[in-house]
Amino acid sequence: xxxxxxxxxxxxxxxxxxxxxxxxxxxxxxxxxxxxxxxxxxxxxxxxxxxxxxxxxxxxxxxxxxxxxxxxxxxxxxxxxxxxxxxxxxxxxxxxxxxxxxxxxxxxxxxxxxxxxxxxxxxxxxxxxxxxxxxxxxxxxxxxxxxxxxxxxxxxxxxxxxxxxxxxxxxxxxxxxxxxxxxxxxxxxxxxxxxxxxxxxxxxxxxxxxxxxxxxxxxxxxxxxxxxxxxxxxxxxxxxxxxxxxxxxxxxxxxxxxxxxxxxxxxxxxxxxxxxxxxxxxxxxxxxxxxxxxxxxxxxxxxxxxxxxxxxxxxxxxxxxxxxxxxxxxxxxxxxxxxxxx
Amino acid sequence: xxxxxxxxxxxxxxxxxxxxxxxxxxxxxxxxxxxxxxxxxxxxxxxxxxxxxxxxxxxxxxxxxxxxxxxxxxxxxxxxxxxxxxxxxxxxxxxxxxxxxxxxxxxxxxxxxxxxxxxxxxxxxxxxxxxxxxxxxxxxxxxxxxxxxxxxxxxxxxxxxxxxxxxxxxxxxxxxxxxxxxxxxxxxxxxxxxxxxxxxxxxxxxxxxxxxxxxxxxxxxxxxxxxxxxxxxxxxxxxxxxxxxxxxxxxxxxxxxxxxxxxxxxxxxxxxxxxxxxxxxxxxxxxxxxxxxxxxxxxxxxxxxxxxxxxxxxxxxxxxxxxxxxxxxxxxxxxxxxxxxxxxxxxxxxxxxxxxxxxxxxxxxxxxxxxxxxxxxxxxxxxxx
Ligand code: SF4
Ligand SMILES: [Zn+2]
Ligand SMILES: [Zn+2]
Numbered sequence: 001x002x003x004x005x006x007x008x009x010x011x012x013x014x015x016x017x018x019x020x021x022x023x024x025x026x027x028x029x030x031x032x033x034x035x036x037x038x039x040x041x042x043x044x045x046x047x048x049x050x051x052x053x054x055x056x057x058x059x060x061x062x063x064x065x066x067x068x069x070x071x072x073x074x075x076x077x078x079x080x081x082x083x084x085x086x087x088x089x090x091x092x093x094x095x096x097x098x099x100x101x102x103x104x105x106x107x108x109x110x111x112x113x114x115x116x117x118x119x120x121x122x123x124x125x126x127x128x129x130x131x132x133x134x135x136x137x138x139x140x141x142x143x144x145x146x147x148x149x150x151x152x153x154x155x156x157x158x159x160x161x162x163x164x165x166x167x168x169x170x171x172x173x174x175x176x177x178x179x180x181x182x183x184x185x186x187x188x189x190x191x192x193x194x195x196x197x198x199x200x201x202x203x204x205x206x207x208x209x210x211x212x213x214x215x216x217x218x219x220x221x222x223x224x225x226x227x228x229x230x231x232x233x234x235x236x237x238x239x240x241x242x243x244x245x246x247x248x249x250x251x252x253x254x255x256x257x258x259x260x261x262x263x264x265x266x267x268x269x270x271x272x273x274x275x276x277x278x279x280x281x282x283x284x285x286x287x288x289x290x291x292x293x294x295x296x297x298x299x300x301x302x303x304x305x306x307x308x309x310x311x312x313x314x315x316x317x318x319x320x321x322x323x324x325x326x327x328x329x330x331x332x333x334x335x336x337x338x339x340x341x342x
Numbered sequence: 343x344x345x346x347x348x349x350x351x352x353x354x355x356x357x358x359x360x361x362x363x364x365x366x367x368x369x370x371x372x373x374x375x376x377x378x379x380x381x382x383x384x385x386x387x388x389x390x391x392x393x394x395x396x397x398x399x400x401x402x403x404x405x406x407x408x409x410x411x412x413x414x415x416x417x418x419x420x421x422x423x424x425x426x427x428x429x430x431x432x433x434x435x436x437x438x439x440x441x442x443x444x445x446x447x448x449x450x451x452x453x454x455x456x457x458x459x460x461x462x463x464x465x466x467x468x469x470x471x472x473x474x475x476x477x478x479x480x481x482x483x484x485x486x487x488x489x490x491x492x493x494x495x496x497x498x499x500x501x502x503x504x505x506x507x508x509x510x511x512x513x514x515x516x517x518x519x520x521x522x523x524x525x526x527x528x529x530x531x532x533x534x535x536x537x538x539x540x541x542x543x544x545x546x547x548x549x550x551x552x553x554x555x556x557x558x559x560x561x562x563x564x565x566x567x568x569x570x571x572x573x574x575x576x577x578x579x580x581x582x583x584x585x586x587x588x589x590x591x592x593x594x595x596x597x598x599x600x601x602x603x604x605x606x607x608x609x610x611x612x613x614x615x616x617x618x619x620x621x622x623x624x625x626x627x628x629x630x631x632x633x634x635x636x637x638x639x640x641x642x643x644x645x646x647x648x649x650x651x652x653x654x655x656x657x658x659x660x661x662x663x664x665x666x667x668x669x670x671x672x673x674x675x676x677x678x679x680x681x682x683x684x685x686x687x688x689x690x691x692x693x694x695x696x697x698x699x700x701x702x703x704x705x706x707x708x709x710x711x712x713x714x715x716x717x718x719x720x721x722x723x724x725x726x727x
Contacts, residue, residue: 145544159581
């Protein structure tokens with residue numbers, strides 16, 4: 001595709017392979033990162049991580065594209081060095097949100113290029129009053145089934161000749177999870193060399209802003225919980241924002257093990273965006289007490305994995321498909337259906 | 343079923359497979375599929391696989407099964423246990439069954455019998471026998487041309503979704519009469535084969551009209567006239583929006599008579615008020631959607647009757663409909679011959695096979711051509727005595 005894709009674009013979307021290649025070509029050495037030349041990039045890297053931890057958000061700062069671009073792999077190193085799983089998650093999510101807000105404003109040609117090169121997805125521009133792009137039905141379904149809001153249901157989409165029509169921001173939202181995953185995987189792949197002093201200090205500084213552990217959180221006893229649930233409880237315990245889907249998981253899970261709606265609502269006040277009425281509404285909705293809807297089931301491990309909420313324990317989670325089955329002996333040997341159709 | 347009857351059925355099936363083995367169509371990618379069959383002693387055998395067409399045919403002649411099945415799924419190891427087969431993908435299959443479609447004829451031709459006191463009556467089975475209060479009730483569901491016409495109409499509607507909305511090419515869709523009570527619509531060779539259960543349930547909800555909200559049509563309580571004018575669909579739009587707009591453009595409403603479908607929808611919306619309009623759209627969706635069995639479409643391991651094999655409870659064929667519109671199950675899917683055979687019929691409504699009319703019968707001994715005799719025996723309405 002003949003489109004101009006400059007340094008500034010790479011700085012905006014540093015998770016792209018092209019951005020990685022660009023940095024590689026500079027053949028930087030870790031030892032050099034202590035030098036004054038790299039101070040702005042290190043500072044910016046630190047800022048990226050701090051913002052992610054404190055605000056769940058990473059600012060957009062592309063006045064000096066090369067600084068911005070370099071700060072990304074540096075930030076990955078910092079996060080990796082902290083070696084706290086939930087920070088890794090939080091950081092990759094914040095980066096994904098940053099990318100999302102940039103992409104929403106992006107030209108269609110750039111979007112198409114990025115999606116093609118990074119996610120192997122080929123959106124096609126359309127001339128339509130209500131939509132900007134279309135993607136193949138299968139590409140839509142693979143992603144949209146992870147969303148629970150009615151507007152993502154296929155039937156509420158314009159579907160024509162094997163394509164699903166979307167507004168730009170919807171397409172970007174659809175792909176955010178993959179951006180997060182890409183960043184997450186990149187981070188997992190980062191090898192940690194021994195770092196120069198200034199980077200070590202940055203790691204230290206960041207560690208200091210981590211919220212202290214609170215022990216007042218004892219209503220539910222965590223030892224029998226699956227790792228994904230422990231993670232969500234952990235976030236709440238630390239007073240941090242839990243994603244919409246994280247709440248969905250936690251609520252459905254607690255309902256499934258017999259917690260009352262009130263007990264569950266009690267757990268939530270620790271979120272920064274606490275609003276009791278809203279929380280009650282959501283919990284009751286999920287419990288099937290509202291709007292005549294069915295009671296929601298705990299999402300499957302697979303779905304949770306795609307939301308970055310699965311922290312699979314190799315042994316304890318070995319044979320289960322849903323957190324609900326955690327710690328229980330499977331009741332039936334075969335869950336598979338495979339019935340006959342006359 | 344008494345032994346004599348079973349023996350007669352077996353013989354009829356055996357002869358059929360012997361004469362028609364070449365007509366068995368093997369499904370594409372046969373080696374990757376699981377096969378299974380049910381014998382006349384009702385023993386189910388699964389996890390089989392066949393390497394060649396010849397193997398499959400030889401097997402049919404040897405086993406003369408009551409029913410033969412193949413998986414919609416493709417596996418690495420089709421003969422392994424379900425959890426170990428290694429799922430690669432599965433055809434997307436829709437099942438339309440007369441049971442799921444309420445037709446008026448059912449009141450006339452469906453029967454039930456109380457197993458305790460033998461009381462029998464027409465229509466849907468009650469929870470308990472009105473005579474002896476027994477709960478052991480046997481349904482004798484019949485299927486008539488009207489029932490099958492109704493299922494065919496659903497299949498036709500479904501085709502529209504598959505072709506226009508999902509963009510599946512005609513060559514990749516096969517429609518089969520199931521040999522029993524409806525149609526199977528199978529999508530093969532499509533990228534959709536890799537879809538998981540969740541995605542398939544979205545497909546199933548889409549064609550069944552489940553979950554459509556008014557906002558997706560461009561209607562909301564707070565929207566101004568202008569906004570709705572902008573968001574509402576036109577009759578020739580694609581997908582559900584277009585289907586619903588088309589319905590509105592064609593419907594009569596009071597003396598509304600402009601051709602502006604958007605204006606008409608807004609007019610009706612405002613006249614009916616939100617809740618009533620929502621209900622009304624629900625009814626419209628009911629008409630435009632197709633009545634498929636969602637359990638079948640979302641089951642990625644299910645096994646289906648093999649095309650061109652006999653249906654054990656009718657003696658008819660599961661048969662591909664090359665031209666759905668003109669397909670007549672009671673002619674095109676009749677497989678057995680006309681050799682005369684004496685049976686005792688408990689009861690049977692009137693029915694037609696190959697243009698010949700039979701019945702109604704009531705507790706009588708009759709001589710019928712094999713095709714008709716097996717049809718009644720299969721349905722449990724007659725026996726060889
Ligand atoms: S495998 Fe399932 S239960 Fe275990 S952490 Fe992942 S999502 Fe939770
Ligand atoms: Zn009775
Ligand atoms: Zn009928």
